[in-house]
Amino acid sequence: MTRPLVDRLAIVGAGLIGSSIARAARENHLAGTIVVADRDPSVCGRVRALGFADDVTQSAREAAEGADIVILCVPVGATEAVAAEVGPALKPGAIISDVGSVKGAVLAALAPHVPAHAFLVPAHPVAGTEFSGPDAGFATLFENRWCIVTPPEGTDPAAVERIRMLWRAMGANVEVMSAEHHDLVLAITSHVPHLIAYNIVGTAAHLEETLTSEVIKFSAGGFRDFTRIAASDPTMWRDVFLTNREAVLEMLGRFTEDLSALQRAIRYGDGDALFDHFTRTRAIRRSIIEQGQETPAPDFGRRAVEKQKHEES
Numbered sequence: 018m019t020r021p022l023v024d025r026l027a028i029v030g031a032g033l034i035g036s037s038i039a040r041a042a043r044e045n046h047l048a049g050t051i052v053v054a055d056r057d058p059s060v061c062g063r064v065r066a067l068g069f070a071d072d073v074t075q076s077a078r079e080a081a082e083g084a085d086i087v088i089l090c091v092p093v094g095a096t097e098a099v100a101a102e103v104g105p106a107l108k109p110g111a112i113i114s115d116v117g118s119v120k121g122a123v124l125a126a127l128a129p130h131v132p133a134h135a136f137l138v139p140a141h142p143v144a145g146t147e148f149s150g151p152d153a154g155f156a157t158l159f160e161n162r163w164c165i166v167t168p169p170e171g172t173d174p175a176a177v178e179r180i181r182m183l184w185r186a187m188g189a190n191v192e193v194m195s196a197e198h199h200d201l202v203l204a205i206t207s208h209v210p211h212l213i214a215y216n217i218v219g220t221a222a223h224l225e226e227t228l229t230s231e232v233i234k235f236s237a238g239g240f241r242d243f244t245r246i247a248a249s250d251p252t253m254w255r256d257v258f259l260t261n262r263e264a265v266l267e268m269l270g271r272f273t274e275d276l277s278a279l280q281r282a283i284r285y286g287d288g289d290a291l292f293d294h295f296t297r298t299r300a301i302r303r304s305i306i307e308q309g310q311e312t313p314a315p316d317f318g319r320r321a322v323e324k325q326k327h328e329e330s
């Protein structure tokens with residue numbers, strides 16, 4: 018039998034992402050031992066019942082002891098406290114990584130706690146759902162999705178390569194970039210869209226009572242998609258907006274300017290401006306489908322694009 022990629026893999030935080038990593042590692046035989054830590058005793062109980070880990074503990078330090086790779090899967094705001102607990106337990110040559118949706122703040126929180134004999138290789142799988150907790154995870158979550166790795170400058174390339182191999186083995190495509198660049202890109206592709214969803218669903222909820230109940234009754238298509246996103250975990254998203262403040266505010270500024278331009282086109286009946294804008298955005302959706310990146314009903318989406326193209330030619 019071939020040796021697994023990792024002898025002892027420790028995962029701290031057994032929610033959607035932590036439990037998906039544990040499941041993917043188990044199904045693909047990537048680790049000799051999978052140890053999971055979560056501070057919440059009820060989560061530890063569920064992990065035991067679900068059976069995707071070899072060992073379960075409430076102590077992050079205990080999980081990290083002797084581990085070759087430790088992956089923090091906690092809300093971004095909890096990173097510093099967990100790093101302070103785990104850092105002193107890291108063995109020589111160990112790699113500490115994470116999955117946080119913001120990378121600059123995570124790097125700043127983690128770096129001071131990583132001993133000189135260990136390596137820090139932060140990462141962010143760009144894959145998820147609106148659900149939380151150990152029951153929500155699944156082994157195929159990362160398949161054909163991106164995982165962005167953001168090692169600090171000067172990190173040993175061998176450590177980066179190990180993390181890349183681990184994510185590749187879970188089915189993800191890996192890209193390496195700086196934490197700063199990651200935070201700017203994700204602000205527009207993930208963070209601002211979530212803020213828009215939280216806002217539009219909030220606006221609907223603030224309408225007069227009869228209107229709100231009609232919004233819920235007749236919600237389909239567009240609004241319903243927003244409600245899925247707006248059901249995402251409040252702790253996770255509070256931390257994202259508090260820690261990626263500058264990049265989110267920058268993208269929000271641009272978004273507001275573009276929204277004003279659309280508002281003006283509607284006010285002055287400028288159909289050409291609206292049509293041109295919608296034509297450009299449709300092309301972006303198409304390229305996402307063509308790259309196989311969209312999740313719901315991918316085959317249907319691809320078929321529909323082919324049909325549209327055919328009709329237009």
Ligand SMILES: NC(=O)c1ccc[n+]([C@@H]2O[C@H](COP(=O)([O-])OP(=O)(O)OC[C@H]3O[C@@H](n4cnc5c(N)ncnc54)[C@H](O)[C@@H]3O)[C@@H](O)[C@H]2O)c1
Nearest residue numbers: 030032033034056057090091092093117118145146149150
């Ligand atoms: N949900 C997504 O779609 C998604 C996608 C990619 C990355 N992420 C990132 O992954 C991380 C985890 O998100 P999730 O969706 O799995 O969250 P989750 O709420 O499902 O799970 C988080 C777990 O961390 C545990 N936890 C919190 N503080 C802890 C501490 N101090 N010590 C030990 N355990 C602690 C909680 O008990 C919980 O079980 C976040 O940083 C998030 O930004 C989330």
Ligand SMILES: O=C(O)C(=O)C[C@]1(C(=O)O)C=C[C@@H](O)C=C1
Nearest residue numbers: 118142143144145146147206207
């Ligand atoms: O599909 C969803 O539910 C998601 O919102 C997943 C999503 C994203 O915005 O793409 C959310 C946050 C993560 O950091 C990565 C992935």
